Amino acid sequence: MNRLNLITKYLLMVSLLGISFNLYSQNEIKLKDLVNVRGYRVNNLVGMGLVVGLSDTGDSNNFLTTNTMARNMLNKLGLHIDADQTVSSKNIASVVVSADLPAFKRNGDKLDVKISAVGDSSDLSGGQLLATYLKAGDGKVYAVASGMIVNSSGKKSTTLTIPEAALVEQEFTPEIAPSGKITLSLKEPDFTTSSRIQEAINLYFKGFYAKSQDPSGVVVEVPPLYEGRVVDFIGELENLGINKDKKAVIVFNEKTGTIVIGNEVVIDDISITHNGVNIDIKGGKLSENSQPSTVGEFVKQATSLGLGSKDLIAILKSMHKAGAISAELEFL
Numbered sequence: 001m002n003r004l005n006l007i008t009k010y011l012l013m014v015s016l017l018g019i020s021f022n023l024y025s026q027n028e029i030k031l032k033d034l035v036n037v038r039g040y041r042v043n044n045l046v047g048m049g050l051v052v053g054l055s056d057t058g059d060s061n062n063f064l065t066t067n068t069m070a071r072n073m074l075n076k077l078g079l080h081i082d083a084d085q086t087v088s089s090k091n092i093a094s095v096v097v098s099a100d101l102p103a104f105k106r107n108g109d110k111l112d113v114k115i116s117a118v119g120d121s122s123d124l125s126g127g128q129l130l131a132t133y134l135k136a137g138d139g140k141v142y143a144v145a146s147g148m149i150v151n152s153s154g155k156k157s158t159t160l161t162i163p164e165a166a167l168v169e170q171e172f173t174p175e176i177a178p179s180g181k182i183t184l185s186l187k188e189p190d191f192t193t194s195s196r197i198q199e200a201i202n203l204y205f206k207g208f209y210a211k212s213q214d215p216s217g218v219v220v221e222v223p224p225l226y227e228g229r230v231v232d233f234i235g236e237l238e239n240l241g242i243n244k245d246k247k248a249v250i251v252f253n254e255k256t257g258t259i260v261i262g263n264e265v266v267i268d269d270i271s272i273t274h275n276g277v278n279i280d281i282k283g284g285k286l287s288e289n290s291q292p293s294t295v296g297e298f299v300k301q302a303t304s305l306g307l308g309s310k311d312l313i314a315i316l317k318s319m320h321k322a323g324a325i326s327a328e329l330e331f332l
Helices: 004-024 064-076 191-205 230-240 295-302 307-322
Strands: 028-030 035-037 044-053 093-102 110-117 128-135 141-148 159-168 183-185 210-214 218-221 241-243 249-252 259-261 271-273 277-282 328-332
Touching: 044 064, 044 110, 044 141, 064 093, 093 128, 093 141, 110 128, 110 141, 128 159, 141 328, 183 191, 183 230, 191 210, 191 218, 259 307, 271 307, 295 307
Parallel strands: 249 328
Antiparallel strands: 028 241, 035 183, 044 093, 044 128, 093 110, 110 159, 128 141, 141 159, 183 218, 210 218, 249 259, 271 277
């Protein structure tokens, strides 16, 4: 009999552990979806360039910048052009060239570039971008862009993207773990999530390696086992599961009348009168036959009573102001 009781207790304990695990993992999200590794970022590059070969859609002679750039280019090629000579024509346009250089891109890798007219050009389609140095904020050249401009839309455009038109000349390699420490920046700062990240890391790596600094950052010391293997360490970090709370949010698009509501948005007791429609909610339930306890269920019932999206938006705003809804309101 005692043995039977022990077996029963054991099975019950296993069952409870299984339930507990399932409850915990319902909102589990991988760490890499919650944080960015500080230092691992995109470097913005920019430069001034010339587009040639346009069909009478370039900058006019009134735009002096294009004339100056064209004259400087020809002088570098060995032609001597006096400062008072006009070089630019409607076949040339000056443009701003920009690109994003991700961290750890290698020398010779290609980048997409975006070109935007600076002068009074009416269309950049069909032109050719001459070699343009792309610099970062530190003034160093990281890439060189050039290439034919193809516009598949058939419409005139002064802003276009040229795929793989830039070659990386200098690699952007930020220091990810200065002094043997990695800083994780939360994409959505939150005290609870920051604390749970610290707990999950310390539990997984069996030590006090992580320390939550504030709601937006967690500093992690690289364990001795991963010395010289920071990439492996970050790879393991990124795949840790974190139990994240969901915020109660209501999103409104007043132009289209769209309302997006999370399942977590509950509603308190309140009486509503709007355009002749009276609704009483007591204990999270409508006085009608239906029994909604969330805003989502309330919206369904209000819609069945003939209330439109504009009415619902007005009611929900009023309910929020009256304190019956504890949720963030976001407007698109």
